[in-house]
Amino acid sequence: MSRALNFNAGPASLPFAALARARDELIDFDGSGMSVMEHSHRGKVYEKVHHEATALVAELLELPKDYDVLFVQGGASMAFAQIPMNFLEAGKTADYIVTGAWGEKAVSEARAMSKAANGGEVHMAASTQQDKTYVRVPRQDELSLTPGAAYVHCTSNETIHGVEYALGPSTPFPKVQAPLICDMSSDILGRRVDMTQFDVVYGGAQKNIGPSGVTIVIAKKSMLDRGRKDLPAIFQYRTHAENKSLYNTPPTFGIYLVRNTLAWLKSEGGVAAIEARNVKKAAALYDTIDGSGGFYRCPVDKACRSIMNVVWRLPTPELEEAFVKEAEAQQMIGLKGHRSVGGIRASIYNAVEPAWVDALAAFMKDFAKRRG
Ligand SMILES: *Cc1c(COP(=O)(O)O)cnc(C)c1O
Numbered sequence: 001m002s003r004a005l006n007f008n009a010g011p012a013s014l015p016f017a018a019l020a021r022a023r024d025e026l027i028d029f030d031g032s033g034m035s036v037m038e039h040s041h042r043g044k045v046y047e048k049v050h051h052e053a054t055a056l057v058a059e060l061l062e063l064p065k066d067y068d069v070l071f072v073q074g075g076a077s078m079a080f081a082q083i084p085m086n087f088l089e090a091g092k093t094a095d096y097i098v099t100g101a102w103g104e105k106a107v108s109e110a111r112a113m114s115k116a117a118n119g120g121e122v123h124m125a126a127s128t129q130q131d132k133t134y135v136r137v138p139r140q141d142e143l144s145l146t147p148g149a150a151y152v153h154c155t156s157n158e159t160i161h162g163v164e165y166a167l168g169p170s171t172p173f174p175k176v177q178a179p180l181i182c183d184m185s186s187d188i189l190g191r192r193v194d195m196t197q198f199d200v201v202y203g204g205a206q207k208n209i210g211p212s213g214v215t216i217v218i219a220k221k222s223m224l225d226r227g228r229k230d231l232p233a234i235f236q237y238r239t240h241a242e243n244k245s246l247y248n249t250p251p252t253f254g255i256y257l258v259r260n261t262l263a264w265l266k267s268e269g270g271v272a273a274i275e276a277r278n279v280k281k282a283a284a285l286y287d288t289i290d291g292s293g294g295f296y297r298c299p300v301d302k303a304c305r306s307i308m309n310v311v312w313r314l315p316t317p318e319l320e321e322a323f324v325k326e327a328e329a330q331q332m333i334g335l336k337g338h339r340s341v342g343g344i345r346a347s348i349y350n351a352v353e354p355a356w357v358d359a360l361a362a363f364m365k366d367f368a369k370r371r372g
Contacts, residue, residue, distance in 0.1 A: 005356040008334035009159055009309065010186065011206040013351040017267075018210075018260035037253045046252055050245070053255050056262035057216065060271055061188075061195050068224060070217040070237065071245040071255050076102070076185045076204040079215060080109035083153070083181055083200065086227040086237050088119040092150035095125035095178065097143065099165075100134040100158025101340060102183060103127075110153070117231075120150055133341075134161040136301040140174045149178035151199070157187035159207070160338040162311035162345065163304050167193045179223055187308050188216070189265065190350055191275040199223040207308070208349050210258035213251045265350060274350050281348045281357040282307035288361045295372040296364065313343045320344060323367055332360055 006013040029036040032045050039046040050071075057069045074082070088094045088110065096107045110122045125145055126138035145152065154173065157164040167173060169192050173180060184193075185203035195201065200219045206212035217237060224238050233239045239247050268274060286305060289296040289312050298305065298312045314320045320343060324336050337343035348357055 002331065005330075005332045005359060006334060007332060007346045007348065007352065007356075007360070009207075009338070009345060009347040010204065011212050012208075012334075012347055012349050014211070014257070015261055015264040015351040017264045018257065018351075021260045021263075022257060036256045039252070041246060041249050041252055047246075049256050049259050050250070050252075053259040053262065054245070056259065056266060057218070060262060060265060061218070063195055063218065066221050067195070068219055068221055068241040070219070070240045071250055071258070072215045072217055072237075072240055073213065073251060075212070075215055076183055076202060077105070077109075079183070079202045079217065080106045081113045082235060082237070083151075083202070084110040084113045084119055084122070085117055085231060085235060087179075087181070087200075087223070088114055088122070088150050089228060090118055090120055092120035092148070093123050093146040094120065095123050095144075095146050095149045095152045095176075097125050097138060097152065097154045098127040098129065099137050099155055099163050100161040101338075102158055102160070102185070103153075103155040104129075106153055106155070106183060123149075125152065128163075133299060134158060134163050135299050136304045137163060137165050143174065143176070145176055145178070147177070151179040151181045152176045153181045153183070155183045156193070157184070157306050157308055159186040159306075159309050159347075160341060160345075162298075162300050162306040162309045164306035164308070166303060167191070169194060172197050179220075186347075186349075187306070189262075189271055189274070190278050190308055192271050205254065205258055207347075208351075210261045211254050214254040214258055261351075277354060278307050278348070278350065281352065281354055282310060284354075284357050284361045285310045285346060285348070285364075288364045292364070292368050292372070295368045308349055309345055309347050311337060311341070311343055311345045317342065319371060322371070326367065327360070327363060330359075330363060332356075332363065335360075 054069045126143050128134050128136050128138050179199035181200040182198050184201045186207045188203050189208045202217045205214040224241050227238050289298050296312045327335050335344050337345045
């Protein structure tokens with residue numbers, strides 16, 4: 001069997017080791033005579049997997065003790081609504097910093113939820129949309145923050161536009177007074193980030209963490225305590241924290257695959273090691289783009305270029321189509337840009353192997369030579 005060179009944006013490539021482990025353990029999990037999917041979510045066999053997955057998230061992200069890790073459902077898209085439902089009380093304002101399409105969706109859902117649930121105001125604290133093209137994050141002096149805001153919401157990596165905050169151990173998010181909530185769907189665990197600057201972080205698992213169907217929520221316990229209590233229990237993040245994500249039946253097989261994926265990440269040296277690899281992968285593509293004499297063009301400001309989703313254009317839509325088609329013939333999958341923006345996008349998450357990226361860069365050089 002030959003593995004496809006999978007550059008899909010999400011669901012995305014999973015580590016081969018995580019899949020092979022699932023194959024080996026599928027029929028008879030841990031000598032129990034059944035698969036992990038068939039176990040009760042209240043039984044010892046599954047519980048061990050569940051707690052290992054939770055503990056791996058906390059360990060790999062170096063979370064302090066006052067954070068909870070939750071596995072819920074509904075995707076990041078449901079969190080767009082559930083975050084304001086829980087944390088935007090009447091009489092308060094939530095500030096949204098929008099740097100791409102996902103941030104736009106978050107604002108729109110917050111507005112709808114605020115109306116439906118008698119919540120507070122939604123305020124656009126900054127948007128770097130310029131004629132529908134997001135190419136950078138706002139500067140600190142561009143933020144219009146509300147004093148006493150319920151929270152500030154941001155998207156650390158905009159998956160569609162390839163725009164990322166340059167976060168690192170010594171590069172914090174711009175200073176804000178209110179609790180900071182971050183959609184980290186597409187860059188969580190891809191680089192070292194000081195998680196303690198965030199009060200809530202959430203994301204769909206299907207980029208860097210595992211398969212779709214699992215949503216991760218990481219939250220400060222004190223923030224969860226402040227959430228609205230007049231909501232149905234299932235919608236309160238508090239409920240899931242109090243029940244260690246076992247309030248109702250969780251997506252057990254998905255969480256099992258998260259366990260496999262994170263165990264692989266740990267065995268590879270954790271976030272610091274994968275970050276070094278990711279930075280090199282991204283540089284191989286950006287260097288090829290910048291060295292193409294203008295044949296390939298990345299619209300994103302250099303300081304905000306994503307190391308997870310690399311986007312670029314070719315001189316014409318016809319050439320872009322030919323590029324994607326020829327790449328597919330060489331087993332390189334998922335390079336078409338998002339339908340809303342066009343162009344090319346290579347998603348190079350943790351599980352995307354450096355050799356695949358090298359092959360893509362070589363193909364880019366060859367294509368430019370032939371068609372440039
Ligand atoms: C993929 C993605 C989403 C949507 O996630 P779903 O799990 O499909 O709802 C939201 N935000 C970002 C940044 C994403 O990359």
